[in-house]
Amino acid sequence: MSQISNNLFKKEQSLAYKMLIPTILILVIIAIYPLGQVVYTSFTNRVFAGVEETEFVGLDNYTSLFSLTIKELPKDKYAFEVLPREPKRYKELTTFSIFNKQYIIGSVHPNFIEAIINTIIFTFFAVFLETLFGFIIALVVNSKFIGRGVMRAIMLLPWAVITVVSARIWEWILFPSRIGFLNMFLSKLGIGNGQISFLTDSGLQLPSLIMVDVWKTTPFMALLILAGLQLVPNELYEAARVDGAGRVKQFFSITLPLLKPSLAVALIFRTLASLRVFGLFQVLVGQQRYSMSSYNYYQLIGNRAMGLASAISVVIFIIIFIFAVMYMKTLGVEDE
Amino acid sequence: MQKLIKTLALSLLIISLFSLPLLAQDRKTVTIAVGGNSVDSAKDLANMYMEKNPDINVEIVETPSSSTERLDLYLQFFEAKSSKVDVYTIDVVWPGILADHLIDFNDYGAKKIVDKHFEAIIENNTLDGRLIALPWYTDGALLFYRTDLLNEYGYDGPPETWDQLEEMAATIQAGERSKGNQDFWGYLWQGNAYEGLTCDALEWVASHGGGQIVNSNKEITIYNDQAIKAIDRAASWVGKISPPAVTGLQEESSRHIWQNGNAAFIRNWPYIYSLGNSEDSVIKGKFDVAPLPGDEPGMSASTLGGWQLAVSKYSQNKEAAVDVAMFMASEEAQKYRAIEESYNPTIKSLYQDEEVLESSPFFEDLYGVFMNAVPRPSTVTAPNYNEVSTSFFQSVHSVLTGEQGAREALGNLQYEIQDITGFEIK
Known part of the structure; x- marks a missing residue:
């Protein structure tokens, strides 16, 4: 008896999987493939509408997005004179002062922050x-x-x-x-x-x-x-x-x-x-003030930095994902 | 059996009915991407072409009037290798950016027409010996001034230096405001953060002897005292002789204010000449043009502008597309545009043409302005010009809106450009 129902269950299960194949295929084609493509591109230096060879650069795009540095800013100097320029150039993000001393926060992509x-x-x-x-x-x-x-x-x-x-x-x-x-x-x-x-x-x-x-x-x-x-x-x-x-x-x-x-x-x-x-x-x-998406668009289309823009997309995706999970947890949507 | 034959016959009939439109489509279609104020005349030219070549259908695709946005759109077409657009109208600074996606006109017998055009523009459009675009019209910015107001306030000619312009603009503005026009301003220009500001700011810098951002030896020259003086000077106009709104104005929005009679001076391209003299214009017959002022008399500088015609590598009708582009760049078409819309021809002989000079008399006097216009550093910084220009106009814009001084902004900018191009700082 249990043997039969078990067989039946297995049969139904395999039928269910077969029937799910089209759905899974469509999901793979329209969601997972493009997303995977973006993640892959984010590890390269690909140029948008370019004909140059694309190189693999590892996590370079991500580290440059979040590189920060703090330097003391003497009164008679400008930000660009203080901030490091090698190997990557840091630009002024903001300044603040503690104990009568000016400090400056530099970032490689201040516009992104x-x-x-x-x-x-x-x-x-x-x-x-x-x-x-x-x-x-x-x-x-x-x-x-x-x-x-x-x-x-x-x-x-x-x-x-x-x-x-x-x-x-x-x-x-x-x-x-x-x-x-x-x-x-x-x-x-x-x-x-x-x-x-x-x-x-x-x-x-x-x-x-x-x-x-x-x-x-x-x-x-x-x-x-x-x-x-x-x-x-x-x-x-x-x-x-x-x-x-x-x-x-x-x-x-x-x-x-x-x-x-x-x-x-x-x-x-x-x-x-x-x-x-x-x-x-x-x-x-x-071009005066960016949102995350309009900055992404500028990097992709304006600067043609497709690799960097893909990394930005992934970061936006993660930020939005975190917000979604936070909301679901605090408002208890799952239980309803 | 009979049923089968009937079904077959019926399906054949249906198939042939649906394929009729395909069979009838022996007219080739050539699509041209045009934007802004060139759309109407492009339509006229397309009609002129179709009258002569009934077997070709020319279609116009309207693209954004802001050149920054238009480049964005073109790049998307090229990334997708799209054949939707055959002929692109491209800005004088884009050949270095787009060359990889465009055909070489020399392969289609352009040799015999290039001699007629300005050499500087042909040179600008030639990369590695490939002529990737035909000149359509050239542009040089001019100073438009209200002759009636200059007379009224006792000035006998347009300003030659920026100091004179500031003084005249302030006097006329104060006078007109005391007469009750609270919306009157002395001097209008394009201060929005976009490619147009690169043109305006390059003129300020060059007319103060501050160089051209990057020189032809690939050295970054923008951080110098004259350039700083020029940008600081422009920032001082905002809110004084120019509206605070000027940091959001582009060509067309500034022209609207000017054409409604609310400004004494405007810096703009020649196309506004015929629009200002149209029937519904408040200032019809009340204005004239002059070269832009300089720091000292004779130091005037005008940015080289203008648009070119290019054919996409991905076009499916290259032969027809080249033919359309050649017609639009031809003497006949350029003469039509010069007379109807005061667009500057790129064909030298048209500057002696009587009909052209009758409709736009300033072409003769200002021939030198157009011939000696200052090019933006697009060839020397190719393919990174767009990024260099964006950094430049964003820096200048931050000075205009008072976020930082010109010394700090340009000091920062030189490293920014070094970062993008890898050039040495002079």
């Missing part, structure tokens, strides 16, 4: 604000009022516009003279002189980019949260009301806990997408 910092700051603020505003909008749209359907459709408009197109629109809105809407508007209110350079002033670049991203992606957040809100059964609120719980109590005891799974999914979605941000940075600030 800055790109990581830019991307993380951008992601943190953009996702935080999008969640906040998305929540508020979802709560409003979830209540019953006339024209709710129309409201929901209108709300989604910014998200429906292609990123590059909306970035171009914002480029005009942010134009650094009164040709631009925002400068016009602010100068009418008496703020600024109508000449604020939102996209070239280094202190305003990230806030401007975050603003554009919040404008664009809040609807998406609102939509996901709204879907979660509609899953909360009305009876719970009724029961709470009977037990004498107020609106605020209802929100924190019923809405928030029941919303956690959809909120977690929305947060993961947005964080991972924000870490990959490319279009906004590329269109609005180009």
Whole structure:
């Protein structure tokens, strides 16, 4: 008896494997092969659109990305006079001072380190604000009022516009003279002189980019949260009301806990997408300030350093992977 | 049996119906990648060509107007060995970067036409004896100035030195603003972090006697007192005689401000001449052109610009593509573009052509500017020019936005260029 069922089980198992072959093949072709190719290229000095011979360089691309050095900076000297130039040249990343002494941190690819910092700051603020505003909008749209359907459709408009197109629109809105809407508007209110350079002033670049991203992606957040809100059964609120719980109590005891799974999914979605941000940075600030992806693009296409760019891709992949695992662990997505 | 024959006949019919469009396609298609302000005239030229050669279909692919972005796109086509584009319009600084992917026009009998063109450009487009691109038009930057405003404020001619320009721009700007135009600025140029800034900044440096970044002996010369003076001078314009926005302006965005009558001076390429004189232009007939100023009179420098026509190695219709490129570079086509759009021909004889001079009188006076334009160090730093140029414009941009002084920026830049090219520092 057990012999027969065991045979049957084996048969079924081998059939299952056979049926999985197409799926596995497709996965190998569309996911694992390109990824493996990128990892392989990251160990070479391959040139993009080049005809030169490619050489194997080992971990050279990776070590140069993360090489850092700290040197003391005398008052009468410039950074480039202090930092080492052999075998690899270090460029200024940042300076700081302790005990009245200036120190300088040098990096072989300071733009890359800055790109990581830019991307993380951008992601943190953009996702935080999008969640906040998305929540508020979802709560409003979830209540019953006339024209709710129309409201929901209108709300989604910014998200429906292609990123590059909306970035171009914002480029005009942010134009650094009164040709631009925002400068016009602010100068009418008496703020600024109508000449604020939102996209070239280094202190305003990230806030401007975050603003554009919040404008664009809040609807998406609102939509996901709204879907979660509609899953909360009305009876719970009724029961709470009977037990004498107020609106605020209802929100924190019923809405928030029941919303956690959809909120977690929305947060993961947005964080991972924000870490990959490319279009906004590329269109609005180009070669002035990089995100991880736009720096990667510059190294690949602008500098044609395909080996280095592949190493950057792998690093981005690992960073995003770490974020994904962190989220899953802290929000307990696996258990749901 | 009969059923089988019926089925066979039916499938044959269906197959032949689907293959009809393929059979009908005996017209060869040649695709040209063009961008920015050249698109319209490329379309006109394509139509002119198709009228004469009805068996060839010429299509235009529009590419980004920023030259940096356009190069990015071309490299992607070449990496994929794509045959989608046959003829590429390439910047004067790209032959060294793209040569490996382009055909040699000498193999297609270009010998008999090269003598008509400017020697400097033919030389620029020849690598290891291979003529990889035909000159389409040449460019040299000019100073455009408002004749009416210069008259009104008592100046009898355009400035010859940067000091004069600064003084005139400040006076006119203050005057126009007191009349109520708060958006008026003295001097416009292209300060965005892109290839255009390399052109502008090279002019500042060269017109101060600061060299050309890298000299022809492969020595890095950019870190010198005159170059530092030039870049610091330009940084002092931002917010004073030039809008703070200038660090985000390119050719077209600066032209919009100029053509709306909101500037006294602008540095730009000759193409804006005919646009400024078009019917809907506020400044029609109110402006003229001069060479750019120098540190001292006569030290004017203009960056050599211009675009070339090249045929991809991966094209499937090389013969037809070469023929189209030859037509677009021909005397007839260049004359058309010179008259209709004030693009500078690369054919010497057209500078004596009466019809051309009638529509663009400045061609005659400024022939010297175009002949003696300063080339960017693209040949000497090939194939790393793009990286050198990016480092240069990023350094200059950081000075313009006030992040660092010119001395520090250029000091750093010389090592940066050494890192990229391996050249000695002079």
